[in-house]
């Protein structure tokens with residue numbers, strides 16, 4: 001599987017403010033690029049923290065891209081994937097509507113009644129790991145279901161875990177023209193943080209977009 005992490009940060013590296021509300025960092029050119037990247041992937045993944053904060057839909061905006069996928073024999077939208085160890089996704093979350101297939105990656109300890117309610121809401125549940133979702137196992141299971149190219153949109157906890165597990169191939173970061181600040185505000189990679197064995201990045205591209213810059217790294 002090929003894993004591309006894509007996110008937008010403020011000039012000071014924040015994904016959002018300390019209130020963890022969705023903040024428009026990208027402009028129209030970057031949103032257009034993100035839509036094209038989504039269209040090129042088999043699935044789009046977020047952590048459940050992002051579902052709580054943003055209630056994203058994770059589908060394609062451009063109807064031409066939907067038509068192109070259908071003409072190519074693909075589903076109209078990429079599948080949606082939520083890393084959700086304890087099955088906390090609200091059953092009425094937008095990612096669970098019937099626009100696309102949605103996988104929830106849960107741990108074995110996820111309460112059965114919540115898993116049942118989410119299956120009733122249409123989710124396909126993948127169990128990997130005891131408490132926290134085992135991302136390596138879960139991604140291997142997704143690959144067995146024909147997800148070869150996975151786009152990860154955040155947030156910071158999930159991105160850190162994927163980097164820590166050595167599961168990221170590419171990192172695209174749009175750095176936008178805002179300063180958010182705040183020690184509690186989420187950053188591109190949160191979690192425990194690295195103290196050694198820092199992932200090494202190789203710069204593949206730099207491009208001016210909107211009022212910011214797109215950085216593309218190979219991990």
Ligand SMILES: NC(=O)C1=CN([C@@H]2O[C@H](COP(=O)(O)OP(=O)(O)OC[C@H]3O[C@@H](n4cnc5c(N)ncnc54)[C@H](O)[C@@H]3O)[C@@H](O)[C@H]2O)C=CC1
Nearest residue numbers: 007008016020047048049050053133154155156157158161
């Ligand atoms: N600017 C941008 O491009 C984006 C910004 N965001 C922002 O990021 C914030 C949400 O980020 P976070 O709170 O860090 O949440 P997150 O979206 O990274 O989700 C973290 C949660 O995922 C679950 N999870 C399951 N298995 C996991 C594993 N192995 N490792 C890590 N997490 C695992 C856990 O329940 C954990 O609490 C929001 O403020 C949102 O607005 C989110 C996506 C994109």
Ligand SMILES: Nc1nc(O)c(N)c(N[C@@H]2O[C@H](COP(=O)(O)O)[C@@H](O)[C@H]2O)n1
Nearest residue numbers: 008023024025026054056057058059153
């Ligand atoms: N690329 C990008 N730029 C921004 O400025 C953002 N605020 C985000 N946020 C993420 O975009 C996703 C929204 O999905 P839908 O439009 O609902 O499909 C979600 O993952 C946000 O956290 N991204």
